[in-house]
Amino acid sequence: MRNQTVLISGASIAGPALAFWLNHYGFEVTVVERAAALRPGGQAIDFKGATHRTVLERMGIWDEIQAHRTGTTDTVFVDENGERVGFMSGDFTGGDVEILRGDLAEIMYKRTLGDCEYVFGDSISALTETTAGVHVEFENGAPRTFDLVFGADGIHSRVRRLTFGPEAEFVKHLGHYYCVAGASPWSAEQTGPRERATAYGFNAPGRLAISGGAKAQQLYMFAAPELSYDRNDVTAQRRLLAQQYAGLGWEVPRMLAEMVDFDDFFLDSVSQVTMREIGYTRGRVALVGDSAYGNTLGGFGTGLAVVGAYVIAGELALAAGDHAAAFARYDEIMRRYAKIAGNANAGKFLAPRTARGIKLRNWFLGSRMFALMSKFGDNAATDIDLRDYPALVEGR
Template sequence: MHTENVLICGAGIAGPALAYWLDRYGYAVTVVERAPAPRPGGQAVDFKGATHRTVLERMGIWEEIHARRTGTTDTVFVDEHGQRLAFMSGDFTGGDVEILRGDLSRIMYERTAARCEYVFGDTVTALTDTEGGVRVEFERGAARTFDLVFGADGIHSRVRRLAFGPEREFVRHLGHYYCVAGASPWSTTAAGSRERATAHGYNTPGRLAVSGGPKAQQLYLFTAPELDYARDDVESQRRIVTEAYAGLGWQVPRMLEEMAAFDDFYLDSLSRVDMAKSGYTRGRVALVGDSGYGNTLGGFGTGLAVVGAYVIAGELALHDDHTVAFANYDAIMRRYAKIAGRSNAGRFLAPKTGYGIALRNRFLESPLWRLMSKYSDDASNDIELRDYPQLVAP
C-alpha cells in the first residue's frame, strides 16, 4: 500500500480512470482540470472486445456504462440529391458499447470524487522535477510538491509540453480538421436506449458533412493545413467551418445555418501523438491517454486511455520503485498503443479526390470492409492484461 501524493492533470476520461486505480492502491490523489466543472455531452465514444470490458468490469462501471449507452447510428453516404452511395454500420463505429463522452466522464468522476481531491478551473504552468518530488506551479492555486505527476490532459497536453518539450516535436498534424456541433441525438434519449438511428454523410473532395437530421448533432471533417486560431474563440472557429463549406449543396446550407445557433461546438485538428523516441515517462512524470498515444478519431482512444490507466497504476502497485513501474508501463503500452498509429480517419472519411471518394464507397460495400472490421476487433485485444493486486485503500 502506497501513501505518496500524486497529481493528475485532466479530468476527462484517462484522468478519473487513473484516479480510481491510484486511490485503490493507497495514493493520495489530486486531479486538476482547466474546465470549471466536469464537461457534459460531447461526441460518443466506444469500447470493444474482452480487454476493454475486463478493465471496466474491474472498475465496477461496466453495468452503468451499459445502462447509459447510446443507441446505434448507421451512416449512409449520399450524393447531392440524397441518393444512397454507400453504407457504414454503426456496429463498427460504435463498438460493443457506446456512450457519450460526458456521461462516461461523469460516471468515473462520481466514483472518485469522494476520495480524491478535484480542483476545477485551474491548470499547471510549470513543473520542476527533483530527487524529492515534482514542484508544480498552477495558474491560480499555490505551488505544491507531488511525488508523481501524470499528464492526462489530451492531445494538446500541457504536462507533455512542460516535461517533454514543444508540441510540434511529438504531435503530427494529419491534414484534416473536424468539428462536432449540436447536442447528440442521444442526449435526450432514455438511458440504455436500443434505438437505431441513421445519419447521412455527404462528400465533396476533401470535405465531409454528416447530419443525423434536423437539430441532431453535426459532424464536419475537411482538409486544411495547420490553422492559426485561438482555442477559446468559438466565433472565429465557426467562421472557419462556414468558409470551408461555403457553396456546397445537399443539406449543408441548412446545417450551417443551424450550426450558428448551437451552443455545443468543438473544432480541432486530426492529429497523432508520437512518443516512440522518448517513451511516455520522464523522471517522475508520465503521460496517460491521448497525451501519450492519441490519434484523433482513430477509433481506439478511449479504450487505450482506460487500459493505460489500469496498467500504469497496476505497475506502481507491484513495484516500490516508480522507475521500474514506469519502464514496464512504457514497454507494455508502446506495443499496445501501436494500434493508434495505424489509421487516419481524415483520409478515409474525407478523401481528397472524387476518385478517392468513389473508391472508399466501393470499399465499404466490399468483403474487405468486413475483414478490416475484424482486424479492429482483434487489435483492441492485442495485450496480455495482467491481473494486478486488487488492493483497496482503507
C-alpha cells in the same frame, strides 16, 4: 511509510480512470482540470473486445456504462441529390458498447469524487523535479509538491510540453480538421431502449458533413494544412468552419445555419501523437491517454486510455511505489499495445481529397476487405496480456 501524493492533469476520461486505480492502491490523488466543470455531452466513444470489458468490469462500471449506452447509428452516404452512394454500419463505428464522452466522464468522476481531490478552473503552468518530488506551479492556485505527476490532458497536453518539449515535436498533423456541433440525439433522458438510428453524410472533395436530420448533432471533417486559430475563440472557429463549407450543396446550408445557435461546438485537428519511440515517461512524470498515444477519431483512443490507466497504476502497486521500475514496465507494455493507434487516418478515410477517392471509399465500405479491416481492428483491441495486479487496498 506515508502514501505517495500524485497530481493528474485532466478530468475527461484518462484522468478519472487513473484517479480511480491510484486511489484504490493507496495513493493520495489530486486532479486538476482547466475547465470550470465537467464537460457534458460530446461525441460518442466506444469500447470493443474482452480487454476493454475486463478493465471496465474491474472498475465496477460496466453495468452503468450499459445503462447509459447510446443507440447504434448507421451512416448512409448520399450525393448532392440525396441518393444513396455508400453505407457504413454503426456496428463498425460503435464497437461493442458506445457511450457519450460526457456520460462516461461523469460515471468515473462520481466513482472517485469522495476519495480524490478535484480542482476545476486551474491548470499547471510549470513543473520542476526536485529531490523531494515534483514542484508544480499553477495558473491560479498556490504551488504544491507531489511525488508523481501524470499528464492526462489530451493531444494538446501541457504536461507533455513542459516535460518533453514543444507540441510540434510530438504531434503530427494528418491533413484534416474535424468539428462536432450540437447535442447528441442520445443526450436527452429516454424511458425506452435506445434504438438504431440513421445519420446521413455528404462528401465533396476534401469535405464531409454528417447530420441525423434537423437539429441533430453534426460532424464535419475537412482537408486543410495546419491552421492558425485561437482554440478558445469559438466564434472565430464557427466562422472558419462556415468558410470551409461555403458554396456546398445538399443539406449543408441548413446545417451551417443551425450550427450558429448550437451551444455544443468543438473544432480540432486530426492529429497523431508520436511518443512510442521515446516512451511516455520521464523522471517522475508520465503521460496517459491521448497525451501519450492519441490518434484523433482513430477508433481506439478511449480504450487505450482506460487500459493505460489500469496498467500504470497496477505497475506502481506491483513495484510498491518504485516509480522508476513501474514507469519502465508501463513504457514497455504500452509501446506494444499502443501501436494499434499508429496506422489510422480518419480524415483520409472519411473526407477523401478527390472525387475518385470518394468513389473508392464508398466501394470499399461494401467490400470484403472492409469486413477484414473491421475484424483486424477488433483483434488489435485485445492484443495485450492484462496482468493481475495486487489486491486493492483494504477499505478502498
